[in-house]
Amino acid sequence: xxxxxxxxxxxxxxxxxxxxxxxxxxxxxxxxxxxxxxxxxxxxxxxxxxxxxxxxxxxxxxxxxxxxxxxxxxxxxxxxxxxxxxxxxxxxxxxxxxxxxxxxxxxxxxxxxxxxxxxxxxxxxxxxxxxxxxxxxxxxxxxxxxxxxxxxxxxxxxxxxxxxxxxxxxxxxxxxxxxxxxxxxxxxxxxxxxxxxxxxxxxxxxxxxxxxxxxxxxxxxxxxxxxxxxxxxxxxxxxxxxxxxxxxxxxxxxxxxxxxxxxxxxxxxxxxxxxxxxxxxxxxxxxxxxxxxxxxxxxxxxxxxxxxxxxxxxxxxxxxxxxxxxxxxxxxxxxxxxxxxxxxxxxxxxxxxxxxxxxxxxxxxxxxxxxxxxxxxxxxxxxxxxxxxxxxxxxxxxxxxxxxxxxxxxxxxxxxxxxxxxxxxxxxxxxxxxxxxxxxxxxxxxxxxxxxxxxxxxxxxxxxxxxxxxxxxxxxxxxxxxxxxxxxxxxxxxxxxxxxxxxx
Numbered sequence: 066x067x068x069x070x071x072x073x074x075x076x077x078x079x080x081x082x083x084x085x086x087x088x089x090x091x092x093x094x095x096x097x098x099x100x101x102x103x104x105x106x107x108x109x110x111x112x113x114x115x116x117x118x119x120x121x122x123x124x125x126x127x128x129x130x131x132x133x134x135x136x137x138x139x140x141x142x143x144x145x146x147x148x149x150x151x152x153x154x155x156x157x158x159x160x161x162x163x164x165x166x167x168x169x170x171x172x173x174x175x176x177x178x179x180x181x182x183x184x185x186x187x188x189x190x191x192x193x194x195x196x197x198x199x200x201x202x203x204x205x206x207x208x209x210x211x212x213x214x215x216x217x218x219x220x221x222x223x224x225x226x227x228x229x230x231x232x233x234x235x236x237x238x239x240x241x242x243x244x245x246x247x248x249x250x251x252x253x254x255x256x257x258x259x260x261x262x263x264x265x266x267x268x269x270x271x272x273x274x275x276x277x278x279x280x281x282x283x284x285x286x287x288x289x290x291x292x293x294x295x296x297x298x299x300x301x302x303x304x305x306x307x308x309x310x311x312x313x314x315x316x317x318x319x320x321x322x323x324x325x326x327x328x329x330x331x332x333x334x335x336x337x338x339x340x341x342x343x344x345x346x347x348x349x350x351x352x353x354x355x356x357x358x359x360x361x362x363x364x365x366x367x368x369x370x371x372x373x374x375x376x377x378x379x380x381x382x383x384x385x386x387x388x389x390x391x392x393x394x395x396x397x398x399x400x401x402x403x404x405x406x407x408x409x410x411x412x413x414x415x416x417x418x419x420x421x422x423x424x425x426x427x428x429x430x431x432x433x434x435x436x437x438x439x440x441x442x443x444x445x446x447x448x449x450x451x452x453x454x455x456x457x458x459x460x461x462x463x464x465x466x467x468x469x470x471x472x473x474x475x476x477x478x479x480x481x482x483x484x485x486x487x488x489x490x491x492x493x494x495x496x497x498x499x500x501x502x503x504x505x506x507x508x509x510x511x512x513x514x515x516x517x518x519x520x521x522x523x524x525x526x527x528x529x530x531x532x533x534x535x536x537x538x539x540x541x542x543x544x545x546x547x548x549x550x551x552x553x554x555x556x557x558x559x560x561x562x563x564x565x566x567x568x569x
Contacts, residue, residue: 163198167494167545175498176567178513178529180550184215185561186222189242190551191307192401193562195543197248203543205551205562208242210234210262214284215562228260228276228286235265237302240322240398244307249350250315253283259294259317259350261309268366269299273309273319275350294350296368297341298361300332301325304398304416308487312347313409316376318392319346320399320413324362327418328449329436332362335395336436338387340365343435345399345413345427347392349374359390380430395433395468401487401540402427405501410518412503414487415471420447422485423471424505426461426518431469440474460523472523473516475507480528482507486537492546496567502526504548504565506537511552513565533563 183193189208193215196202203215205222210231213223236242245261252258256278264272277290294317299305304322312318323343324332334342340362356370381387402413411427421440425433436451437444443454455465460472475482488505502515511533515526535552538560542548548565 164200164544168201169493169495171494172496172567176496178504178515178531179566179568180513180531180533180563181566182220182534183549183562183564184220184222185554185559187213187551187560187562188222189538189553189558190560190562191242191244191539192246193539193541193549193551194246194248195541195545195547197252197544200543200545200547203541203549203562204246206243206246206260206539207560208244208538209236210243212243212246212260212286227284229288230260230262233262233265235263235269240303240305240307241269241299244305245309247309247311247317250311253278256280256283258286259309261307261319263299263305264296269302270361270366270368271297271299271305271307271321273317293371294373295319295348295357295359295371297321297359298365298368299324300362300365304331306396306399308399308401308413310402310404312404312411314376315349316347317350318402318411319348320396320402321346322396322398322416323435324365328444329397332365334362335397337363338381338391338394339363341388341390343394343396344388344391345393345396345402345411346390347376347379348390349376360388378429392429393427393431393433395431395435395438396425397435397439399425399427399487400484403487403489403540403542405490405503406492406544406546407490407501408520410490412472412487412490412505414485414505416484417477418447418449420477422475422477422480422482422507424473424475424485424487424503424516425469425471428461428469431463432467433471434466434468437466438468440471440476442474442476461518472518473525475514480507480512481510482512483509486539488540488550489542489548490546491548491565493548494545495547504529505540506533506550508536508538511535511537513550531568535561 190205191208192206194204201217205213211226212228214227234243241263243262247259249255249257259275264270273294275292276286279285279287303325306320306322308320310318321342321344323329323335329335332342334340340360342362352372353374358369375389381391382389396415398416399413400416404411413425413427415423417439420442423440441457444451445453458464458470463469485507490503491499504515506513512528513531515529517524533550533552535554536556538553539551550563553560
């Protein structure tokens with residue numbers, strides 16, 4: 066099915082996106098109460114019209130074009146170097162690394178946004194990632210502890226599992242479970258991949274683990290290959306973060322929530338730079354022979370020792386009182402984040418409490434304000450209380466307190482949102498006019514929204530007139546630059562994967 070929004074206003078928003086991409090944008094606009102959960106809430110109705118049934122894997126066409134540029138290439142010790150070559154921008158043409166050409170016939174102009182059902186029958190899907198060199202094969206992460214491969218042309222979740230770790234996953238709290246997947250930067254030549262899950266045995270904790278492909282079956286993970294990279298205590302069942310991704314620098318980024326409880330009450334971690342909760346972390350996954358003993362929060366259970374690498378250019382390395390794994394601070398619950406494959410910028414949806422949701426551009430050393438700030442709102446004016454804050458700065462700039470403002474702050478009362486689930490930057494060849502737009506959604510409102518950041522200013526495109534069926538639990542992308550959303554059908558355990566497409 067294709068669900069299409071019909072408001073003419075959406076067209077003007079997308080025209081603004083095109084003008085922004087061509088010549089720069091104006092200031093940030095936009096603003097957005099609901100339940101505090103990225104995986105809990107009540108579905109709301111949304112507009113949409115069924116206009117047909119297609120599969121994202123069956124659309125055919127040709128596209129051409131190359132771009133030359135530089136980028137980073139990871140090495141086996143977690144360091145990075147610079148490489149150059151030709152490949153695609155915006156998903157057009159033949160990309161490097163053996164990726165097949167983008168398969169869609171380009172759509173001219175600025176079409177309305179729609180979402181297309183790719184496949185249903187999943188159990189609480191939270192992430193859909195394309196195979197790095199076979200973009201039409203989707204790896205769908207299911208929160209209870211399984212990963213399934215959706216092959217081209219399939220429209221229902223397969224019975225077989227690529228990975229099944231249900232026996233190890235704590236899936237009790239509604240924000241716990243198997244939450245993240247990241248392929249090694251050299252996958253599949255290097256057969257390793259990484260997952261983020263909450264552990265069932267003993268104290269609740271986040272585990273980042275490495276697995277390898279089964280040497281006898283590349284469509285299966287080797288269940289005996291697990292190596293624990295890091296574990297981080299979780300003092301409560303919510304605000305676990307859960308997303309992981311390798312950056313263009315070859316390092317693994319780990320989103321950690323504040324440990325749970327209202328107003329950071331479970332761990333009091335958001336204002337403590339010496340602990341790992343409420344932070345974006347950045348590590349190298351290769352052992353270096355040095356013991357690592359991370360501190361989740363003061364009075365938290367300690368795990369380890371572990372053996373991973375601290376990037377020497379992490380912003381707080383060598384600073385007294387700061388955990389060296391930290392890349393950025395002051396996050397409440399960065400449920401999903403995504404790198405722009407062209408610019409390398411890191412966009413994160415940080416779930417709010419009772420007032421505001423936010424989209425942040427996460428950069429090294431920045432402090433995004435929680436628990437003092439929620440979006441652009443000072444917590445002294447909310448039920449969290451606390452000292453007064455300096456006025457918020459313009460988007461992605463610091464205020465007098467040193468807190469970086471989000472790209473967009475969404476007041477829940479204005480948008481019907483309750484838990485922003487983030488999204489991804491569109492780079493597909495199918496709609497060239499959407500190139501560079503960050504599309505995202507919210508668990509409760511289910512509305513697709515957009516923004517464009519040109520490196521200096523942001524244009525908030527607002528509500529684009531379409532709702533994802535079911536509560537939006539996550540997102541995803543592939544190497545062609547398609548954007549996906551995952552949804553819980555009717556708020557229940559069954560779920561589906563959708564692709565962002567132009568409305569007919």
